[in-house]
Amino acid sequence: MRQTTRTVAISSRGRGFTDITGHAAAFIREEGIETGLLTVFCRHTSASLLIQENADPDVRRDFERFFARLVPDGDPSFVHTVEGKDDMPAHIRTALTAVNLSIPIADGHLCLGTWQGIYVWEHRLAPHQRQVIVHVLGDDA
Amino acid sequence: MRQTTRTVAISSRGRGFTDITGHAAAFIREEGIETGLLTVFCRHTSASLLIQENADPDVRRDFERFFARLVPDGDPSFVHTVEGKDDMPAHIRTALTAVNLSIPIADGHLCLGTWQGIYVWEHRLAPHQRQVIVHVLGDDA
Amino acid sequence: MRQTTRTVAISSRGRGFTDITGHAAAFIREEGIETGLLTVFCRHTSASLLIQENADPDVRRDFERFFARLVPDGDPSFVHTVEGKDDMPAHIRTALTAVNLSIPIADGHLCLGTWQGIYVWEHRLAPHQRQVIVHVLGDDA
Numbered sequence: 001m002r003q004t005t006r007t008v009a010i011s012s013r014g015r016g017f018t019d020i021t022g023h024a025a026a027f028i029r030e031e032g033i034e035t036g037l038l039t040v041f042c043r044h045t046s047a048s049l050l051i052q053e054n055a056d057p058d059v060r061r062d063f064e065r066f067f068a069r070l071v072p073d074g075d076p077s078f079v080h081t082v083e084g085k086d087d088m089p090a091h092i093r094t095a096l097t098a099v100n101l102s103i104p105i106a107d108g109h110l111c112l113g114t115w116q117g118i119y120v121w122e123h124r125l126a127p128h129q130r131q132v133i134v135h136v137l138g139d140d141a
Numbered sequence: 142m143r144q145t146t147r148t149v150a151i152s153s154r155g156r157g158f159t160d161i162t163g164h165a166a167a168f169i170r171e172e173g174i175e176t177g178l179l180t181v182f183c184r185h186t187s188a189s190l191l192i193q194e195n196a197d198p199d200v201r202r203d204f205e206r207f208f209a210r211l212v213p214d215g216d217p218s219f220v221h222t223v224e225g226k227d228d229m230p231a232h233i234r235t236a237l238t239a240v241n242l243s244i245p246i247a248d249g250h251l252c253l254g255t256w257q258g259i260y261v262w263e264h265r266l267a268p269h270q271r272q273v274i275v276h277v278l279g280d281d282a
Numbered sequence: 283m284r285q286t287t288r289t290v291a292i293s294s295r296g297r298g299f300t301d302i303t304g305h306a307a308a309f310i311r312e313e314g315i316e317t318g319l320l321t322v323f324c325r326h327t328s329a330s331l332l333i334q335e336n337a338d339p340d341v342r343r344d345f346e347r348f349f350a351r352l353v354p355d356g357d358p359s360f361v362h363t364v365e366g367k368d369d370m371p372a373h374i375r376t377a378l379t380a381v382n383l384s385i386p387i388a389d390g391h392l393c394l395g396t397w398q399g400i401y402v403w404e405h406r407l408a409p410h411q412r413q414v415i416v417h418v419l420g421d422d423a
Contacts, residue, residue, distance in 0.1 A: 176287070197362055203361055203374075204373070245321055
């Protein structure tokens with residue numbers, strides 16, 4: 001069994017989703033891992049990872065609308081507002097989703113379902129540079 | 142160190158919990174893994190995985206009640222309603238919980254606490270066929 | 283590749299956060315793992331794990347305030363109240379966060395971002411003894 005890691009740099013355009021499924025799939029393919037485990041890790045506290053529906057863009061719009069209502073920007077109960085009205089909401093939205101994912105690999109492919117895509121979800125309003133670590137361990141074909 | 146995967150097929154009876162702790166425990170036992178790591182992965186965007194209280198069924202009923210209030214079926218703010226009033230709520234409920242779990246194995250057993258059970262949580266109202274991938278890596282006794 | 287596990291005992295002082303980043307870092311260092319994967323697993327259904335902002339204590343206070351509003355103690359819709367008004371809220375708060383984390387290791391260090399700390403989040407009001415399992419697999423320098 002062998003392992004390796006790679007850093008994926010993401011330039012977000014502000015709040016919203018960046019599909020990184022292709023990055024993850026390319027990593028597995030280039031490393032030649034046939035069977036194993038992929039770990040994806042987001043090195044931030046105001047951007048998160050989400051595996052969700054990859055077909056209808058309305059799903060992502062509905063996610064934004066729901067989370068904006070659940071954790072309102074500028075909520076007067078928040079004390080930590082150093083970086084603005086979206087600072088604390090970004091932390092909470094990150095906590096409600098995840099910063100790490102684990103996905104098995106079989107027959108040289110990620111075991112994602114047909115409708116599953118891997119996204120980095122930027123929760124800050126302004127564009128940010130984000131780093132995602134991908135780690136794979138497994139066996140060759 | 143060695144690894145293997147298995148697909149567990151789950152027939153849900155609509156919204157609700159299916160206990161898969163026994164499936165996971167049998168997998169470890171049959172593979173003869175003494176020390177290692179189990180990954181559980183749900184291949185869907187409208188059903189999720191949850192480790193929760195395995196004793197009192199009222200806990201699961203309270204979970205259903207709370208999530209139905211938090212993410213109401215038929216909420217008029219949702220645009221993605223192709224598959225019905227429970228379509229978008231099922232995606233959001235999945236995002237708020239998880240589609241992957243990682244559980245260490247020691248002395249031939251999952252390191253679950255006394256009150257922890259592993260559940261597939263179906264978020265759609267209708268029955269569905271679901272696929273869960275279990276991946277184990279570790280060493281023999 | 284090799285692996286090992288350790289049990290970390292945490293005495294919570296009731297609802298709130300305990301920073302376990304130092305425990306995790308010491309485990310990696312003492313095991314001499316240069317490249318690999320750390321899994322952290324919380325063996326409870328009313329305490330969870332969270333990777334979040336490690337600098338401003340107001341962030342943690344805002345988290346408490348938000349979650350207390352989202353999942354109110356003593357909510358009359360809860361049936362499972364055997365252990366008190368914070369019993370079911372503790373289960374739900376645990377489900378909305380996580381009981382397992384996976385963090386890649388590179389160059390002998392956890393790949394955490396600058397502002398990321400690892401916390402055990404006690405959701406019960408009273409102090410509790412908690413157990414966290416740390417599992418590492420990887421290669422030496």
